[in-house]
Amino acid sequence: MKILFGVQGTGNGHISRCRTLAKALTKAGANVDYILSGRDPKDYFDMNAFGNYKTFRGVSFATLNGKINLRKTIQRIRAFRLIKDVHDLDLSTYDCIISDFEPVSAWAAYYQHRNCLGISNQVVCQYLKPKEYGLIANVIMKYYAPVTIPIGLHWFHFGHKLLPPMIDPLQTAPQKDNTIVVYLPFESLDDIITLLSPFSDVHFYCFHPDVKQLINQGNVTLQPLARDHFTQTLAGCAGIIANTGFALISEALVLGKKILTKPVAGQFEQLYNASCLEQLNMATVMMNLDSQKLAHWLDLPAVDPVIYPDVATELANWIVTDQQEPLLSLSERLWRETQFPAHVNNRIKSLGYVIRK
Numbered sequence: 001m002k003i004l005f006g007v008q009g010t011g012n013g014h015i016s017r018c019r020t021l022a023k024a025l026t027k028a029g030a031n032v033d034y035i036l037s038g039r040d041p042k043d044y045f046d047m048n049a050f051g052n053y054k055t056f057r058g059v060s061f062a063t064l065n066g067k068i069n070l071r072k073t074i075q076r077i078r079a080f081r082l083i084k085d086v087h088d089l090d091l092s093t094y095d096c097i098i099s100d101f102e103p104v105s106a107w108a109a110y111y112q113h114r115n116c117l118g119i120s121n122q123v124v125c126q127y128l129k130p131k132e133y134g135l136i137a138n139v140i141m142k143y144y145a146p147v148t149i150p151i152g153l154h155w156f157h158f159g160h161k162l163l164p165p166m167i168d169p170l171q172t173a174p175q176k177d178n179t180i181v182v183y184l185p186f187e188s189l190d191d192i193i194t195l196l197s198p199f200s201d202v203h204f205y206c207f208h209p210d211v212k213q214l215i216n217q218g219n220v221t222l223q224p225l226a227r228d229h230f231t232q233t234l235a236g237c238a239g240i241i242a243n244t245g246f247a248l249i250s251e252a253l254v255l256g257k258k259i260l261t262k263p264v265a266g267q268f269e270q271l272y273n274a275s276c277l278e279q280l281n282m283a284t285v286m287m288n289l290d291s292q293k294l295a296h297w298l299d300l301p302a303v304d305p306v307i308y309p310d311v312a313t314e315l316a317n318w319i320v321t322d323q324q325e326p327l328l329s330l331s332e333r334l335w336r337e338t339q340f341p342a343h344v345n346n347r348i349k350s351l352g353y354v355i356r357k
Contacts, residue, residue, distance in 0.1 A: 001320050004094045008102045008120070009044065013246055021119070036056070037103065091109060092112075094114075097115065121246035154276075155249075157353075170251060183243070187243075199298065234251065234255065244262065244273040245270065245273070254307070259284065261273075262285070307338065
């Protein structure tokens with residue numbers, strides 16, 4: 001089977017999830033071409049899984065001090081370039097089109113009357129209709145990357161045919177108490193250091209795109225972005241402080257790390273994710289860089305991991321066998337293999353949902 005896979009490049013979480021599925025598709029025997037959009041090509045890293053991928057400008061959101069900047073976002077849009085890229089992308093040689101919230105591949109499929117699998121956390125909104133998604137957000141979700149077959153990934157099914165997260169197998173490591181990983185790429189580095197420095201009995205490993213070399217600054221070690229080193233550090237830490245993207249939070253849940261998360265202000269997807277995490281008792285949420293909330297969270301006990309099945313392998317096999325199994329059946333089967341810790345199970349039951357077995 002020959003596949004075109006469009007990957008949203010604005011967030012490392014999208015790339016991480018698609019990297020996991022890319023490996024599974026290769027093992028399943030698929031021949032896959034990848035396109036990425038939304039980021040300057042020089043800023044991509046650890047991209048071996050995508051082979052000779054192509055990049056497009058696409059559409060990306062601009063942030064300033066941890067908030068979506070609508071004016072700069074609009075200024076970034078190059079409508080004629082986007083239309084040309086969509087028009088020039090020939091899909092005639094592909095058996096299957098996949099888009100992880102990537103607009104060039106999705107719109108090319110739309111105009112060439114092709115089915116498009118939308119595999120992402122974003123398409124969950126087509127099932128759940130979150131209250132955090134207002135009029136503008138719903139318009140964006142409908143038209144940003146339109147797909148015909150939405151396959152939503154989520155931490156819980158909420159009674160719909162959603163799938164659990166796709167995560168690479170993660171190696172655990174001996175946990176170092178009072179060691180916290182920080183990944184807040186949309187926040188000012190100075191603001192992050194101001195937040196963390198007073199907690200001198202805790203060592204923070206802060207990964208940030210503005211850091212180009214390792215720097216020790218008191219109880220804060222500033223680290224440049226590197227996937228393997230980040231994963232190793234995450235495996236041995238006691239907890240993580242992060243924005244509320246889907247992929248990294250999923251990894252922290254699987255590793256059994258306590259989570260303090262700050263959604264990017266004005267980013268409806270992250271606001272919704274934060275609401276879900278609170279609803280499921282999976283994380284502590286702060287709406288700004290709040291030292292009191294941080295102090296309270298640091299005193300919380302360790303948590304048990306969530307055990308999700310190998311979704312990437314199951315999904316890759318489902319794709320290359322032409323989706324013969326109904327999506328609902330695939331969903332129910334994967335959730336039966338999911339194991340939540342007791343505190344999450346109790347919250348799920350209190351919300352009136354049934355744990356599928």
